[in-house]
Amino acid sequence: xxxxxxxxxxxxxxxxxxxxxxxxxxxxxxxxxxxxxxxxxxxxxxxxxxxxxxxxxxxxxxxxxxxxxxxxxxxxxxxxxxxxxxxxxxxxxxxxxxxxxxxxxxxxxxxxxxxxxxxxxxxxxxxxxxxxxxxxxxxxxxxxxxxxxxxxxxxxxxxxxxxxxxxxxxxxxxxxxx
Numbered sequence: 001x002x003x004x005x006x007x008x009x010x011x012x013x014x015x016x017x018x019x020x021x022x023x024x025x026x027x028x029x030x031x032x033x034x035x036x037x038x039x040x041x042x043x044x045x046x047x048x049x050x051x052x053x054x055x056x057x058x059x060x061x062x063x064x065x066x067x068x069x070x071x072x073x074x075x076x077x078x079x080x081x082x083x084x085x086x087x088x089x090x091x092x093x094x095x096x097x098x099x100x101x102x103x104x105x106x107x108x109x110x111x112x113x114x115x116x117x118x119x120x121x122x123x124x125x126x127x128x129x130x131x132x133x134x135x136x137x138x139x140x141x142x143x144x145x146x147x148x149x150x151x152x153x154x155x156x157x158x159x160x161x162x163x164x165x166x167x168x169x170x171x172x173x174x175x176x177x178x
Contacts, residue, residue: 022062022143026136029054033132036112037125048113051128055106062139066095072173076166077150081157087150094142098135105131 032054036047074088108128115121158166 023140025054025057026139029058029132030136033129037129044112048109051109051132052106055102055109058102058135059106063099066098068173070095072169073166076169077154080162080166081154083157084150084153087145091142091145091150094138094145098138098142101131101135101138105135 029051032047032050035043036051039047070092074092078085078088105128108124108131112121112124112128115124
């Protein structure tokens, strides 16, 4: 089955990742952070554990995906579809912003686990909720930009031989273990 860019579905999934799964995990993180804010101390340990698990998933899977895009997909598309260069630059900046904020959220979750008094805990909870909400919206917007603009324009602009070359590069990189 072919997909965007004329690339077989399983290959484009390596380029784009499974954005539906990522969006669902983002929504799950938002629910966890809401629970963290409103369920109180009795559920704190469980909610912190779930939040850390979600962050670990983002750290592992999304960082790998972003690195792959920055090393393989974006340079190729920037070279072969020059009008995408500004968008690619924006997407790379969003990757950096996501990484920074993910580290910050991890830091604040650790702080939250250590806070004993209620007033300090509330301040940290607000920071956690703020960062988590920002990350969720950043990621959802980023995925939309990639799928609805970047890959759509690439599909329209790349010639069939360029599409095959991109697939080849993706396959080569995947065989090297990303």
